[in-house]
Amino acid sequence: MKPARTSPGRRTTIYDLAGLAGASPTAVSAVLNGTWKKRRISESTAARILRIADEQGYALNMQASGLRRERSHLIGMIVPKYDNRYFGSIAEGFEVMARARGLFPIITCTQRDPDLEIQAARAMISHQVDCLVATGATDPDRITELARAAGVRSLNLDLPGRLAPSVISDNRGGAKALTRRILAASEPARGAGEPLLFVGGRPGDHNTAERIGGFRDAHAEAGIAVDEELILAAGYAPEKSRRALEDLAARRPRLPAGLFVNSTISLEGVLQWSRASRHYGNHAPHIGCFDWDPLAAVLTENIVMLQQDVPAMLARLFDLVDSEETRPGVSEIPTRFAPV
Amino acid sequence: MKPARTSPGRRTTIYDLAGLAGASPTAVSAVLNGTWKKRRISESTAARILRIADEQGYALNMQASGLRRERSHLIGMIVPKYDNRYFGSIAEGFEVMARARGLFPIITCTQRDPDLEIQAARAMISHQVDCLVATGATDPDRITELARAAGVRSLNLDLPGRLAPSVISDNRGGAKALTRRILAASEPARGAGEPLLFVGGRPGDHNTAERIGGFRDAHAEAGIAVDEELILAAGYAPEKSRRALEDLAARRPRLPAGLFVNSTISLEGVLQWSRASRHYGNHAPHIGCFDWDPLAAVLTENIVMLQQDVPAMLARLFDLVDSEETRPGVSEIPTRFAPV
DNA sequence: CAAGTTTGCTCCATCGGTTGAGCATCGTTG
DNA sequence: CAACGATGCTCAACCGATGGAGCAAACTTG
Structure with a gap:
């Protein structure tokens, strides 16, 4: 002894x-x-x-126990940012569901930085997480490969990958429904046949591409031609959206009365611009936001907010965790409109 | 071999x-x-x-390495919620600074639930974190005791404890400065000598108590008597603030023209109520919020937002981490007003 | 009362990486 | 050419928890 x-x-x-x-x-x-x-x-x-x-x-001593048992009871998650309610509720819900399964959740935020994502994934793998969830990752397949090499299961959330199971929102369907609503609400203020403006997101990113797809679908359905110059996907940061709008407004005397905004973070820039520029005078533009924030919902006029169904996404994610599924495949979860 | x-x-x-x-x-x-x-x-x-x-x-395999070296290179942090920008930026900044020191940050969110806080602290200690930071913890001293028993260093952030070093905002000073501003801004709309309304927070909680102190200080300085019935600290959740305001408005025909709101989460309830009840008619009440949210800042009229200086708080926190300080003591970090 | 079963425990190898101690081999120097 | 230091590596113990195998004592059964 x-x-x-x-x-x-x-x-x-x-x-x-x-x-x-x-x-x-x-x-x-x-x-x-x-x-x-x-x-x-x-x-x-x-x-x-x-x-x-x-x-x-x-x-x-879990290090000793985990070493011996070859199970850490850790479940890791990588998240891009904590600056919005969507990822915040994903993180909170993930932790609750992980703990309910006797797993200890460790979450790390990687600032939408591809290198940091890889570095964080490596660290989590080194710490022997039993499962690794990549949320909104720039290159989820790279993470899956790293994890696989170490015998660690990985799953994707919010953005899909081709090598592991993925759970995402029905971006196209949601965007189509949202666009329909904006078209309807802005009808009186819009010129006949005038299309909407799309602001925010990254064009390379799967979700933004799908949402632009849904945006187009709804326009096509309404017989309205999309104006390519009115698709401003210059990044998620508020300043990027604001600057894109300023530039566009400098070139055109009058912007559409209806806006599709791709996230609450982009919404911040849109609202800053619309207040500062007074482009819409005393009227508020009709906004549809693919994302939800309670303060924006209370404070903004003429806004409709689409909420991604985080509880349903997490329920599906943990189905996959529990079933030990490893085959790639995308689960698309329907979105819903936030109550007003 | x-x-x-x-x-x-x-x-x-x-x-x-x-x-x-x-x-x-x-x-x-x-x-x-x-x-x-x-x-x-x-x-x-x-x-x-x-x-x-x-x-x-x-x-x-960090479990094996950590076991042998008796160092995990993990640094743990417990956070109450991810539903606001304050804790979001604490989490993001903490991760950046931890990584810069070669530590891997693991953050877990405990929903302001005292039992969950203890459970999470235990789990982190079991996973051999080199240092444990309790942010906004209900009972930080309990966590310090647990950590100490396991030979783990602990620090407090946002709420102070008596057994470990603590880094918090200058709540009293900030609240006093904020109250002064609300008093000044609401001057024309307020009856002479009429005090402000205080909404949000938990009276048992150190921060809320200090902020009420600063609120009183500024009133005393202005020669205005505080009305005890106008201090509504019924909890942080939006509904709690809303209900408290509804109840109060049912008893009084007219509420003060200036409000001190204790967090953006409480602000949500305040704004819901003020919109729905139309208590202030077409005018917006003068609000000072001890917390910051960019959407609220853009969208709300007559608001001044106080921002806790998260970078300075984290800088001080990591000074303590680096210096291996373990003696109790409170560092109060000045707050600042958010740019409008 | 011998043989077999049950009860209540302990021994020891093991997980994977780390580290102080030690051991050949080679080149250099007096 | 013996003595010595430098070079380049390996051995074995150890970190703390775990679990298969096994052992002594108590109890049951024929």
Whole structure:
């Protein structure tokens, strides 16, 4: 038996507890992880060990346990940003559902930086996560490859990958429904046959491309030609949308009365511009936002907000976690309109 | 030497690499963690090992490494919610600064639930974090005790504790400055000597208590008596603030023209109520918010938002991390007004 | 009361990486 | 050419928890 060290500050181990309880480390381990009945440890010994563990404030060393068991009970998630309610609720919901399964969630935010995503994925793999979820990742397939090489399962959320199961919103369907609503609401203010403006997102990004697709679908359905110059997908940051609008307004005297805004972050830039420029005078433009924020919903006139169904997305994600599915495939979750 | 297993899906270990490189696991380990010069491994062997490690997509097993070294290079943080920009920017900034120090940040969100806080702290301690930061924790001292028992350093952020170093905002000073501004802005609309309304937060919570203190200070300075019935600290959730306002408005015909709102989350409820009730008719009440949100800043009239200085708070926090300070003590970081 | 079963425990190898100690081999120096 | 240092590596113990195998004592059964 290893010598018990009870020097202060030093972590208590099962060897220390074994010494104090007059039992073997094996017995202590069995009692602490609940396998003591199977291992025929007596009720009284178990009680004694538990009491001593509690007195000593014992905390299991998960590094040692995980090393031996080859399971960490960690589940990792990579998220791009914490600056909006969508990723915030994904993070919160993910943690609740992970804990309900006895997994410890670790989430890390990678600032939409591809290198940081890879670095974070590597770190999580090194820490032996049992499963890795890449949310809104720039290059999810790269992460899947890294994970696979280390025998770690990976899943994609929000943006799809080709190598692992993916759960995303029905971006095209949602964008089409949203565009229909903006077209209807802005009808009186729009010139006949005048198309809407699309603002925000990155054109290379799958979600933005799909949403532009839905935007086109709804225009086609209404018999309105899309004006290619009115598709401003210059990035998600507020300033990028604002600048794109300023540039466009400099070239055109009058912008459409209806706007499709691709995220609340882009909405920030749109509203800054519309307030500052007074382009729409005393009227508010008709806005449809593919994203939801409660303050924007309360404060903005003529806005309709589409909410991605985060609980349903996470439910599907954890179905995949539970079923140990590894084959690629995309689950598209319907969106809904936020209550006004 | 242990047998090399290259069965597919199985993780590659240094023993596998050693077999492939015709070297010992010791050499491989030394090369991979950079101590190979000190250990007099030749340049050529090092290069060979690195190449093979790369080819095999080797990922270090941090559980094993951490176990042996008694350092995990993990730094944990507990955060209450992800539903506002304040905690969002704390999380993002914390991750950046942790990574800059070679630490891997793991953040977990505990929904302002005291039990969950303790459970999460225990889990992080079990995973051997090198340092644990409790942000906005209900009972930070409990967490410090748990951490101390396991020989883990802990720090408090946003809410102070009595057992570990704490970094918080200058709540009282900030609240006083904010109250002054609301008093000034609402002057024309307020009756002479009429006090402001305080909405949001939990009265038991240190920050809320301090902010009410600053609120009182500014009133005293202006020679205005605070009306105790006008201090509504019923919780942070939007509905709680809304209901408190509805109840109060049912009892009083006219509420103050100036409001001190304790967070953006409470602001949501305040604005819902003010829109729905039309209590202020066509005028917007004068609001000062102890918290910042860009959409609220753009969209709300007559609002002034106080911003907690997250970068400065984190800089101070990591000073404490770096200096290995463990003695209790509170660092109060000045707040600032958000640009309009 | 011998043989077999059950009870209550312990021994020891193991997970993968790290590190102090040590051991050949080679080149240099007196 | 013996002695010595430098070079380039390997051995084996160890971190803490786990679990298969096994062992002594108590109890049951024929």
